[in-house]
Amino acid sequence: MRVHVSRNQAYRAKWKALKKIEGSSEEQYGRLRDYAEELRRSNPGSTVILSSDLDDFTGVSKFGKFYVCFNGLRQGFLSGCRPIVGVDGCHLKGPHGGVLLTAVAIDPNNACYPIAFAMVSVENRDAWEWFLRLLKHDLEIERECNFTFMSDKQKGLLPAFESILPLVENRFCVRHLHGNMKRAGFTELAYKKAL
Numbered sequence: 001m002r003v004h005v006s007r008n009q010a011y012r013a014k015w016k017a018l019k020k021i022e023g024s025s026e027e028q029y030g031r032l033r034d035y036a037e038e039l040r041r042s043n044p045g046s047t048v049i050l051s052s053d054l055d056d057f058t059g060v061s062k063f064g065k066f067y068v069c070f071n072g073l074r075q076g077f078l079s080g081c082r083p084i085v086g087v088d089g090c091h092l093k094g095p096h097g098g099v100l101l102t103a104v105a106i107d108p109n110n111a112c113y114p115i116a117f118a119m120v121s122v123e124n125r126d127a128w129e130w131f132l133r134l135l136k137h138d139l140e141i142e143r144e145c146n147f148t149f150m151s152d153k154q155k156g157l158l159p160a161f162e163s164i165l166p167l168v169e170n171r172f173c174v175r176h177l178h179g180n181m182k183r184a185g186f187t188e189l190a191y192k193k194a195l
Helices: 007-022 025-030 032-042 071-080 125-138 157-164 174-183 188-194
Strands: 047-054 061-069 084-091 099-106 112-120 148-151 169-172
Touching: 025 032, 032 047, 032 061, 047 125, 061 071, 061 125, 071 112, 084 125, 099 125, 112 125, 125 157
Parallel strands: 084 148, 148 169
Antiparallel strands: 047 061, 061 112, 084 099, 099 112
């Protein structure tokens, strides 16, 4: 029995099976409130915030922002990690897009230690201010001058730092600085002098 299934046919079959098992992405977003409630129930003390926006045209509630900081991760950071936090944002691929914002630290074994994450619809100053405000509360940042934040200068992040955490030390990822210098035409000798 010889059967030939094209790549297109396999993709469509997989997509139909996933839709039947998991439902559509719209249905999944509709269940996000239940997921947030389950996270709160199963992880007491965790910060789980889901906010929705009202669509101006249809008047229907739509996804706005989603923030999670598990209590176990927060307690681990407070009890054993250095006060160095890396923040980053990456665009989500898929039918609805959005941006994933993350905060990580370095644990005592020099490994990455996740602290919190958030999903937002766009990466801008407001989204970063919202994320940093929640992170500041969760990490109990009272003496900002004791903390260092590392980033790659995402859109809206520096003004958000100035607004929410004005006294923290800001450092930038060398990989991105190197890329910027390379695009600007720096030679290898100029790299050494600059770094």
